Amino acid sequence: MFSQSSAVPSAFFKRAASGAVQRRLASTKSLRETLQEVIPRKQEQLKKLKAQHAQTVLGDVKVEHVIGGMRGLKAMLWEASVLDPNEGIRFHGLTIPDCQKQLPTAPGGKEILPESMLWLLLTGEAPVEDQVRGLSAELAVKGGLPPYVEELIDSLPPSLHPMTQLGMGVAALNKESVFAEAYEKGIKKTDYWTYTLEDCINLIARLPALAARIYRNVYNPGADLPGVDQNLDLVGNYARMLGFKNEDLTEYLRLYIAIHGDHEGGNASAHTAHLVGSTLSDPYLSYSAALYALAGPLHGLANQEVLRWQLAMQKELGDNITHNQIKEYLWKTLNSGQVIPGYGHGVLRNPDPRFMALQEFCDSRPELLRSKTIQMVKKTYEVAPGVLKEHGKTKNPYPNVDATSGCVLYHYGLTQFKYYTVIFGVSRALGALTQLVWARALGLPIERPKSLSMDAIEKQIKASA
Numbered sequence: 001m002f003s004q005s006s007a008v009p010s011a012f013f014k015r016a017a018s019g020a021v022q023r024r025l026a027s028t029k030s031l032r033e034t035l036q037e038v039i040p041r042k043q044e045q046l047k048k049l050k051a052q053h054a055q056t057v058l059g060d061v062k063v064e065h066v067i068g069g070m071r072g073l074k075a076m077l078w079e080a081s082v083l084d085p086n087e088g089i090r091f092h093g094l095t096i097p098d099c100q101k102q103l104p105t106a107p108g109g110k111e112i113l114p115e116s117m118l119w120l121l122l123t124g125e126a127p128v129e130d131q132v133r134g135l136s137a138e139l140a141v142k143g144g145l146p147p148y149v150e151e152l153i154d155s156l157p158p159s160l161h162p163m164t165q166l167g168m169g170v171a172a173l174n175k176e177s178v179f180a181e182a183y184e185k186g187i188k189k190t191d192y193w194t195y196t197l198e199d200c201i202n203l204i205a206r207l208p209a210l211a212a213r214i215y216r217n218v219y220n221p222g223a224d225l226p227g228v229d230q231n232l233d234l235v236g237n238y239a240r241m242l243g244f245k246n247e248d249l250t251e252y253l254r255l256y257i258a259i260h261g262d263h264e265g266g267n268a269s270a271h272t273a274h275l276v277g278s279t280l281s282d283p284y285l286s287y288s289a290a291l292y293a294l295a296g297p298l299h300g301l302a303n304q305e306v307l308r309w310q311l312a313m314q315k316e317l318g319d320n321i322t323h324n325q326i327k328e329y330l331w332k333t334l335n336s337g338q339v340i341p342g343y344g345h346g347v348l349r350n351p352d353p354r355f356m357a358l359q360e361f362c363d364s365r366p367e368l369l370r371s372k373t374i375q376m377v378k379k380t381y382e383v384a385p386g387v388l389k390e391h392g393k394t395k396n397p398y399p400n401v402d403a404t405s406g407c408v409l410y411h412y413g414l415t416q417f418k419y420y421t422v423i424f425g426v427s428r429a430l431g432a433l434t435q436l437v438w439a440r441a442l443g444l445p446i447e448r449p450k451s452l453s454m455d456a457i458e459k460q461i462k463a464s465a
């Protein structure tokens with residue numbers, strides 16, 4: 001079951017004498033082999049934490065945490081990434097620019113491959129190119145949809161939001177769950193993670209075909225839908241199945257999907273996957289639930305909302321919009337009691353480095369710099385933080401990733417913005433499913449925090465006064 005190994009060219013072994021190559025050779029293990037090595041070390045680390053530091057205090061629980069969405073409360077274990085309010089996300093310690101330097105790209109490409117990010121998230125190690133090619137090949141082999149899922153998706157009304165369809169398709173795939181099947185037969189707790197891993201890989205492999213089928217049905221009914229090409233990487237296949245041949249868009253999608261993959265554990269989608277998974281619900285059901293958290297406008301759906309808002313502004317004010325006009329439009333939105341989509345964040349207190357990475361992608365391409373929509377996003381960024389500071393409510397007046405992600409898709413012809421959160425959903429699987437593997441490998445328990453009523457809080461306040 002766990003025999004997949006990367007293809008290692010023979011020339012590679014001939015160079016194995018030097019120390020550098022030894023190190024490289026050591027890292028040409030398959031994903032399963034790497035995890036078999038990494039997991040015992042992490043299990044040992046957890047055992048020590050439990051034995052030696054179970055009572056160490058990490059912070060206080062205040063009334064503001066209980067009534068304020070648990071903001072800032074340190075209450076979850078999450079292995080793959082940690083978010084710093086000022087510098088943003090680090091994946092196993094690597095920033096986005098570090099990942100851009102260290103993680104393998106597609107042949108001839110420049111952007112991080114989501115497979116590289118998945119490998120890093122799962123193992124904590126940056127993969128070498130052969131390992132990533134092996135993983136791409138495995139995902140392509142496993143990328144087809146079972147016929148009953150195709151039939152289910154084809155039977156849905158095209159007016160059903162693409163995110164509703166994605167969640168349904170992912171949930172239906174649980175008929176395939178090797179974890180659920182093995183659990184029913186009876187397996188040891190220490191073996192849970194291996195079956196969970198297989199489900200997670202299978203689900204990540206199938207997401208592009210599922211997401212592309214939804215796109216075809218909703219926006220291009222009757223159009224041909226190519227099968228999975230065994231020679232392409234995950235996003236190469238996704239772009240092809242969506243019907244786009246533009247390599248720049250494919251590269252953008254690779255970057256987009258890689259950097260949206262994980263944002264530590266407390267965000268609503270990742271946390272939902274973790275919570276549902278903690279009941280030993282299988283990865284398909286856990287991730288389906290996560291997708292419905294992602295589909296909220298304060299979370300992943302904001303990328304759809306940003307474009308809707310920007311286009312309404314463009315419609316009202318025309319193409320050659322000035323900074324002052326944007327300022328007035330921002331105030332109009334705020335004064336009508338709405339949020340500025342794409343701005344603010346639950347944790348970040350600076351511009352989101354994912355926003356910056358996507359802006360850099362635009363800056364490196366003259367045709368994107370000429371796009372009126374992209375120019376408008378940039379001008380909004382130049383004005384919005386000042387307006388939001390003056391407005392004085394949001395703790396973070398800066399853009400999050402959703403402020404820019406959709407406008408590039410729009411420029412490249414993927415103009416159906418109700419679809420944008422589906423692309424986010426293809427991406428978030430990388431981190432949310434990684435954590436399910438780790439939760440099973442570490443034997444984490446069912447999540448069950450204590451809740452309090454207001455009366456109970458007041459009673460406790462009186463008792464401690």
Ligand SMILES: CC(=O)SCCNC(=O)CCNC(=O)[C@H](O)C(C)(C)COP(=O)(O)OP(=O)(O)OC[C@H]1O[C@@H](n2cnc3c(N)ncnc32)[C@H](O)[C@@H]1OP(=O)(O)O
Nearest residue numbers: 298299300302339340341342343344345346393394395400
């Ligand atoms: C991938 C992602 O999920 S990134 C986030 C995507 N979401 C968005 O872009 C939607 C717009 N942003 C927001 O609504 C918020 O900033 C959130 C949901 C992201 C974070 O919420 P919080 O942690 O509660 O933010 P914060 O503590 O700064 O909120 C304080 C006040 O500022 C308001 N505020 C926060 N952001 C904004 C904004 N962009 N525009 C207007 N008001 C805002 C809040 O609504 C809140 O108002 P209230 O006191 O009347 O309830």
Ligand SMILES: O=C([O-])CC(=O)C(=O)O
Nearest residue numbers: 263266267268346347400
């Ligand atoms: O971290 C958060 O709360 C929201 C976010 O940016 C993400 O999930 O990508």
